[in-house]
Amino acid sequence: MSVTERLSTATTNALDMFLRGGVADLRPMPRVLIDKGPNRSVYRFTGAGAGEPVLLVPPLAVPAFCFDLRRGCSLAEHLVDGGRRLYLVDYGNVRFSDRGLGLEHWINEVLPRTIRAVSKDAGGAPVHLVSWCLGGILSLLTHADQPDLPVASIATVAAPIDMTAIPLVAPIKPLADITNGWILTPVYRVLGGAPRALVKRVFQLSAIDKVVTKPYAIVSHLDDRDFLAQIEAVDRFTDNMIAYPGRTFGQMYHRFFRSNDLSNGEVDFGGRRISLREVKAPVLVVAGTSDGIAPQRAVRRLVDVLENAAKVRFETAPGGHLGVLAGRRARTTTWRYVDEFLDQHAPLG
Numbered sequence: 001m002s003v004t005e006r007l008s009t010a011t012t013n014a015l016d017m018f019l020r021g022g023v024a025d026l027r028p029m030p031r032v033l034i035d036k037g038p039n040r041s042v043y044r045f046t047g048a049g050a051g052e053p054v055l056l057v058p059p060l061a062v063p064a065f066c067f068d069l070r071r072g073c074s075l076a077e078h079l080v081d082g083g084r085r086l087y088l089v090d091y092g093n094v095r096f097s098d099r100g101l102g103l104e105h106w107i108n109e110v111l112p113r114t115i116r117a118v119s120k121d122a123g124g125a126p127v128h129l130v131s132w133c134l135g136g137i138l139s140l141l142t143h144a145d146q147p148d149l150p151v152a153s154i155a156t157v158a159a160p161i162d163m164t165a166i167p168l169v170a171p172i173k174p175l176a177d178i179t180n181g182w183i184l185t186p187v188y189r190v191l192g193g194a195p196r197a198l199v200k201r202v203f204q205l206s207a208i209d210k211v212v213t214k215p216y217a218i219v220s221h222l223d224d225r226d227f228l229a230q231i232e233a234v235d236r237f238t239d240n241m242i243a244y245p246g247r248t249f250g251q252m253y254h255r256f257f258r259s260n261d262l263s264n265g266e267v268d269f270g271g272r273r274i275s276l277r278e279v280k281a282p283v284l285v286v287a288g289t290s291d292g293i294a295p296q297r298a299v300r301r302l303v304d305v306l307e308n309a310a311k312v313r314f315e316t317a318p319g320g321h322l323g324v325l326a327g328r329r330a331r332t333t334t335w336r337y338v339d340e341f342l343d344q345h346a347p348l349g
Contacts, residue, residue, distance in 0.1 A: 024229035025071035026236065029080060031088065035117035039101070040110045041090045042117050045076060049083035052152060052346040053122040055115065056088040059134035060106070060248065063240040064090035066132060069326040070233035072226070075130075078335055083348050085122055089114045094245050101245040103138070103252070104269045111142040112149055119150040126152035128346045130338060132325050133158050133294065134252075137262070140306075144278035153345040155284040155338050157325050158291055160298035161262040161276075161305070230328055237322065265305030276302075282311040284341040286334050288324030289316050313341065 035042040056067045056076065067088060068076040079086050091110065118127050127150055131139045136159030143151045222228070251269070261267045265276040283306055287299035296316060306312045317324050317333035324334055 022229075022232050023225055024232040024236075026233065027071060028065060029068050029074060029076045034087075034121045035114070037113055038109070039091050039105070040114055041092060042114050043088045043090065044118075044121060045080050045086040045088070047080055049080075049085055049348065051083070051085055051348040052125045052128060053085045053087055053118050054079060054128045054130055054342065054346065055118050056086070057111070057129050057131035057135040057139050058089070058091070059132060059136075059138075060091060060245075061094075061242045062133075063237060063242065064088060065240075066237065066322065066326060067130075069237060070229060073230060073233065073326055073328060073331065075326060075330075075335060075338070078331070079130075079338075082339065084342070087118045087121075087127075091242075094242055101248055102250075102269065103141075103248050104272070105248075106138050107142045107145055107269075107274070111138060112146055115142075115149050115151060124150075126150040128153045128155070128342060130155045130342075131157065131159065133160075133321070135159075137161065140276055140279055140283070140302075141267070141274050143281060144276055145274045147278065147280060151281050153282045153284075153341070154279075155286070155341050156302070157286045157334060157338075158288055158294040158299065158321055159285070159302065160294035161265075162298045162301040163256055163260045163263065165295050165298035165301075226328065233326075234322065263301055263305075276305045277308050279306050279309045281309060282341075282345055283309045283313070284337060285312060285314045286324065286337055287314070287316050288319045288321060290319060291321045291324060293321040313337075 030046040031043040032046060033041060034044050056064075058064045058066055068074045071077060076086060076088065089110070091106075115127050115129075119125060129139045129143075129151060131154065136154070136156030139151075139154050139156065140159075143149060143154060256262055256267075262276075267274055283302070285299060285302045285306075287296040288294065289296065291299075300314060303312050303314050315334075315337045317337070318329045319325075319327040319334075324330060
């Protein structure tokens with residue numbers, strides 16, 4: 001591309017960004033509601049193909065469109081175009097009245113009911129879970145706790161279980177230990193949870209270098225429409241963070257971050273112990289090479305504790321916490337791993 005062409009493209013992109021509503025195609029993939037209940041709306045993507053159903057499982061506190069970030073960089077779009085029968089669970093917004101909900105609510109109720117609804121909608125076929133971050137941990141714990149659920153395989157992306165390997169946690173943990181956890185406990189109890197503004201700031205802090213250099217990156221890439229569209233889509237994503245329910249946040253803080261229970265593959269919810277060693281389905285584990293929230297070592301630990309899974313495949317892919325799932329390079333790395341995993345365990349025929 002000549003200098004003149006680059007200037008012309010940059011000018012068009014700048015006008016679209018600042019005066020015409022943006023450059024990203026943010027239209028969601030078409031879908032229909034098949035099941036609804038407390039903290040869950042289950043959707044089937046229209047145009048989905050045949051084969052065993054695939055369910056997208058997001059983490060808590062983020063918008064479910066993490067799997068459908070923008071056209072051209074949407075894992076949902078990719079899987080539908082690949083002929084998959086695709087579903088999504090959306091937990092909706094968290095209200096103050098949800099402050100008493102703990103992680104067991106998602107493990108006991110939300111995900112089991114979702115999985116059964118998807119299986120029923122697909123004619124009783126077993127379900128393949130594709131999950132991100134805490135969605136992966138919840139998927140594994142649900143399968144371990146309820147082995148009778150029709151779960152055929154689980155693909156996890158950026159799902160950390162060794163919290164000592166997370167840089168954001170390391171500076172806080174000694175102070176939390178000294179104060180017996182009271183550094184944050186009064187805050188989330190008063191507020192009813194971790195507010196969405198806090199969740200957004202933590203996510204941004206994990207990629208502070210990109211936040212600081214963002215203005216320069218935009219100016220230097222004004223002729224790269226795909227790059228600009230990605231920044232716009234990520235901005236929309238971070239602007240739509242969701243709060244954590246108080247009890248859920250408390251469990252994550254005390255059980256996961258302070259005690260680091262999950263690193264040993266077991267966690268206790270009020271005397272009820274769930275072990276990841278009960279996971280029997282094949283599992284794909286993907287870690288981001290530059291992920292500040294779920295570093296490779298924090299994710300890699302899953303391979304050690306999933307000792308009874310039918311098969312465990314570990315892969316790394318470029319990108320930060322969101323980038324490894326929905327970044328531009330994920331299209332040829334993470335998505336390829338997911339395709340290969342599903343082709344092996346849920347062949348289209």
